[in-house]
Amino acid sequence: MVVGVLTLRLVFRESHSLKDKRRFVRSIKDRVRNDFNVSVSEVGEQDHLQLAELAFAMVGTDRAYVEGALAQVRNKARGFPPAEISAASVEYF
Numbered sequence: 001m002v003v004g005v006l007t008l009r010l011v012f013r014e015s016h017s018l019k020d021k022r023r024f025v026r027s028i029k030d031r032v033r034n035d036f037n038v039s040v041s042e043v044g045e046q047d048h049l050q051l052a053e054l055a056f057a058m059v060g061t062d063r064a065y066v067e068g069a070l071a072q073v074r075n076k077a078r079g080f081p082p083a084e085i086s087a088a089s090v091e092y093f
Contacts, residue, residue, distance in 0.1 A: 002092060004066040006056040007043070008077055009087040015050050024082050025052050031080070032056065036073055051086075063092065 010028075015021040029040045037058065044053030056073050060066040070090055078085055 002060050002063045002066050004058050004060075004063075004070050005091045005093075006070040006073055007087075007089045007091075008054050008056070008074065008085055009045070010052045010054065010077070011084045011086050012050050012052065012082050013084070014082050018047075018049060021049055021052060025054070028054065028077060028080055028083060032073055032076055035076060036069055038069070038073060052083075066092070 010025075012021055012024050015024060025042055029042075032038060032040055039057045041055055042052055043055045045051040054077075056070065058066050058069055060069075067090075074085070074088060077083060
């Protein structure tokens with residue numbers, strides 16, 4: 001069994017309130033959850049207006065499959081216009 005966790009630190013330059021940020025984060029979470037079989041949660045920077053830290057987790061039997069899926073998640077988040085990825089890390093257990 002392989003558990004992969006992708007952590008992304010996102011910057012939303014267009015966000016001017018927590019309401020704007022929540023809308024952007026919810027949109028990313030919903031899109032990724034609908035397209036990929038991953039769990040997603042906001043794990044940091046909850047009180048900052050223009051920053052968010054999201055963690056995406058996936059469990060599988062094949063490490064290559066989990067790596068590929070998390071790479072696709074990263075690409076999907078990169079293609080979301082209001083968000084800029086400022087940092088990314090992947091861990092496997």
